[in-house]
Amino acid sequence: MVERRPILTFFAHATLILGVVMVALPVYVTLIASTHDQARMLQAPVPLLPGDHFLENLVTVLITGLGASQAAPPVGMMLLNSLVMAVTIATGKIAISILSAYAIVYFRFPLRMTFFWMIFITLMLPVEVRILPTFKVVADLGMLNSYAGLTVPLIASATATFLFRQFFLTVPDELLEAARIDGAGPMRFFVDILLPLSRTSIAALFVIQFIYGWNQYLWPLVITTDESFYTIVMGIARMVNVVDAAARWNQVMLAALLAMVPPVIVVVVMQRQFVKGLVETEK
Amino acid sequence: MIKRVAFDHAWLPYVLVAPQLAITIAFFFWPAGQALFQSVLIEDAFGLSSKFVWFENFERVFGDPNYLNAAGVTAVFASCVTVASLSIGLLFAVMADRVVRARHAYQTFLIWPYAVAPAVAGVLWGFLFNPTVGIISWILKQSGYNWNYLLDGDQAMFLIVLASVWNRVPYNFLFFLAGLQSIPKSLIEAAAIDGAGPGRRFWTIVFPLLSPTAFFLMVVTIIYTFFETFSVVHAVTGGGPGKATEILVFKVYSDSFRALDLGGSAAQSVVLMAIVVSLTVVQFRYIERRVHY
């Protein structure tokens, strides 16, 4: 800042600290709840200092689930399903988008612009607005209750294609020309030159798409009826909505915590790629 | 659009776009087409035959007080979330832009809720405000305020707005911060030399320069509140109490999967598509203008 105004600087820090606290508050309460036993949960108010049942709760939640009366399988399994879903969606999106972006930027062929617009238009069709017909297609293809059903329909992505297209357009033309003179054909150029150059874009996209895949809610909700394909995010909501869940808030909230830990870790650890991915996919 | 030197290859480009195109057609175009098609048909009770009814489904939808209620709820919800998350995001961004020390730490501690699924965000806040065990509802009760979002529609609305705002502020914060940092320092310095204090500089220099970012974020946030917040509503209030938090996209879902009203839900889908299309067009028109500025 151009001048010193200690009061303003103090005010800025105060606001930000307040913000950080507000942002952290629900997670803190959740974390505390997950360290107590069920009996403690029944007395109002809920505790604000940690208890000593965290490991016990963790084992119960991860391995046995919330008990026979609950409508959800062990959290460990749901975490695994979410991981499969998030990783498959992220890698799948990146793979098909980088290929189609490569075709659209680097090849001259009759239907190029048609394909471009077809991909572009999918930006305008979020899964929520066409949920029933999409569900029907997946049902007709026999993909209900399968990893394929969970992931494949969400893999096509105009955003990822755009990001790669944007990036390819910034790659100097001379690089392609030099490669052609060096004798590289289209696939060789793609593998040897373009792919290594796209590393940072790929990493940025991976972060964004991993979060997107992990946080899917509506799609797994309609596509899975078999518990063994439940994902953690939809599973949590299911647990909360079960009538007698109130008694098990310590375990439900631990599960909620486990549902947010992986994507939060990805964002915090890969913060630079995350910011880059976020800002660039929206350009 | 295309490289100066492009490959000419008879079949390779088609092979390269094929996977994306196949998925796009199977899971985007075909269902969207189905929705359009269904929206002008009415099926009989057994699903054996259907007949073409022009816009009857749409008339039915727009004549349905529940639909109009959902539209109203969506409007209230969208404007509350948009206004709150944009202003809070901007406030944090301006403050973070001002501090030098620990800026990066603040950024880290402010952006992580973006990674939390909206449904989980709803669960976290729902726990705090849970009528029986929630700490905040306990405090409210102690101070004489009767809190039960399961019974009070306004309280339920407040809760899903709160969870969505919490979930969305990081995104707006990041974009505002990026916008602030792209304003040339010399501009601020020139204004300071001209005698403008920090407040005046913000309103006369910084804010006008940020307005494109704000506009962009507004459109993006509206799209977010229309669609991605389905899970908050579903996980926290289930559209209730009554229909106090039934937003449009939630109604499409419940009409599709619970009421099994094919034509009606298809018509609702088409209306929603029209909304996204117009919002996206607005967004792109604006981006184009910015690019050719």
Place this chain on the structure above:
Amino acid sequence: MAGVDLRGVRKSYGETAVIHGVDCAVGDGEFVVILGPSGCGKSTLLRMVAGLETITGGEIAIAGKVVNQVEPKDRNIAMVFQNYALYPHMSVRDNMAYGLKIRGMARAEIDRRVRDAAGILELGHLLDRLPRQLSGGQRQRVAMGRAIVREPDVFLFDEPLSNLDAKLRVQMRLEIRKLHQRLRTTSIYVTHDQVEAMTLGDRLIVMNAGIAEQIGPPLEIYGRPETVFVAGFIGAPAMNFLAGRVGQGGKSVHIEGGLELAADHQAGAAGRTVTVGFRPEDLVRGGPGNAVRLRVDLIEPLGADTLVHGSIEGGQGQVTARLPGTQRLAAGEVAALTLAADKLHLFDKDSGKRI
């Protein structure tokens, strides 16, 4: 090694023609520079030789074989780009070796060639660096190394020095010259810098608006420009031009404004409307030939020379004289100079062609 033949080479993008038929035979081992202002089509012509642009009409032959339909990689050429076009994620060694690897050359042979090229270009200690860790001059050298290792029939240079600062440009110019003397590889070099062109080329192709205006050795082009464009483009400061008409018998020119200059041309030119050109250094003090009085407007002392800008009595428009640096003149003075009859270049006013 081999020559390159351009026969009636044309290029158009749709309706727009950008190269209007260029003919030139580049001899084996010759260094030819294509020189022209930006947008004249010189880079396009070079890229057609490389195979990066299609050929609309005419033929290009390398080593006697027509290559119109041949892929760049099969033309046995190597190219040095203006922005170097080094692969950013590969080390210097891999950048140089990439083309050889694709061609399936044996490891040992690749190593030998890379080592040799690195030796010639003094890149030995940089082989494991990435391009971004190199200075501009070093990158330029790697780009040349990548061309050398291929041992191609022809080197193509597309304004390779224009991204370097002035001092480095002079140094690299000398290195390219030395390299050519050593390797004797046929080279085609595109530039808009006439000093580069004059010092590097065995022959120049001066291009303007898609036409090769003149092809010849540098000094011939300087001394006997075939068109007004070439005359004005080559030489700094540029040639002076005055409008005039050739007198009876072709032995004099009437300059617009009244001045009459003795000239040295054939009788056939008599009566034609012409553009008269003469170089700044041909206006001298106390030489033979026409007396010219120059009213001085502005002096630019450069040390060795002094540039004198002003107007000629009996002529219209600005002219420049390049006088020895020892001359003392001031604005407003009139300098008495001479201009020899055989130093006048006469061009037809309409066609711009030399008479």
